[in-house]
Amino acid sequence: MTRVGFIGLGIMGGPMAGNLVKAGFDVIGYDYSPARTEALAAGGGRAAAGIVEAVQESDVVITMVPDSPDVEAVALGEGGILATARPGQLYIDMSSISPKTAQGVAEAAKPYGVRVLDAPVSGGEQGAIEGTLSIMVGGDAADFEAARPLLEVVGATIVHVGPHGSGQTVKAANQLIVAGTIELVAEAIVFLEAYGVDTEAAVRVLAGGLAGNRILDRKAAGMLAREFQPGFRIDLHHKDMGIVTSAAREAGVVIPLGAAVAQLIAALKAQGHGGLDHSALLKLVEQLSGRTSG
The missing domain is CATH 3.40.50.720 (NAD(P)-binding Rossmann-like Domain)
Known part of the structure; x- marks a missing residue:
């Protein structure tokens, strides 16, 4: 072919x-x-x-x-x-x-x-x-x-x-993990900045330990610089989290952390940030912490 x-x-x-x-x-x-x-x-x-x-x-x-x-x-x-x-x-x-x-x-x-x-x-x-x-x-x-x-x-x-549909089920699980990880990285960055830590150095050492993950590798630099050019848009991750939460409900699976992150993504979209990269979850963490950088 x-x-x-x-x-x-x-x-x-x-x-x-x-x-x-x-x-x-x-x-x-x-x-x-x-x-x-x-x-x-x-x-x-x-x-x-x-x-x-x-x-x-x-x-x-x-x-x-x-x-x-x-x-x-x-x-x-x-x-x-x-x-x-x-x-x-x-x-x-x-x-x-x-x-x-x-x-x-x-x-x-x-x-x-x-x-x-x-x-x-x-x-x-x-x-x-x-x-x-x-x-x-x-x-x-x-x-x-x-x-x-x-x-x-x-x-x-x-x-x-x-069988048919399994690829999409696995992708839904992937998006659940990615959203949760981005949220935790965002929270960690705002936490580190609040204490005046050298965040670039902190990210390097975190990426080399048990906390290491692809989000730190690929997204942390942009998050530190407040550069949220997509990437993968909030609009699309909002759609994917709708798929995850709906499918989990149908299967009788409880995803409390996933549901919370889905609402945070929905909030970003509602604020008009749907066109930004999903790493823009950092903006919401800043806002909730009263530390909005613009």
């Missing part, structure tokens, strides 16, 4: 599609933003006029769009992926959506003979640029093996985690 239709060329999808081009795949991309589609073409890919062309010109279709309704519109709508695809064609959704939506798309694809994988990613914009994303894949094992050559281009950790 050398021809790839890539739909959704934003902060994550753009560099992922670009890496596939660099690896020698024939990538035909489409995004609602013409500028993004043109950027892919300028980098050696091809520009599709719409979803139909991207699907018909490809062996495998990949989507990277913001939310469950977007996947449903692109995959299930009139002139969408399923209505356009050929029997046997592989469709990989790499968006972060509800597990129920992923299962529903896979079920809807059966009458069309389209093979579906849900393969959300973790690693943020930098991971997408570097091709080092962690990819959690739900679906049939044989389809996972067929997709592996493409996934290995955009990711470094690629794991089949179970």
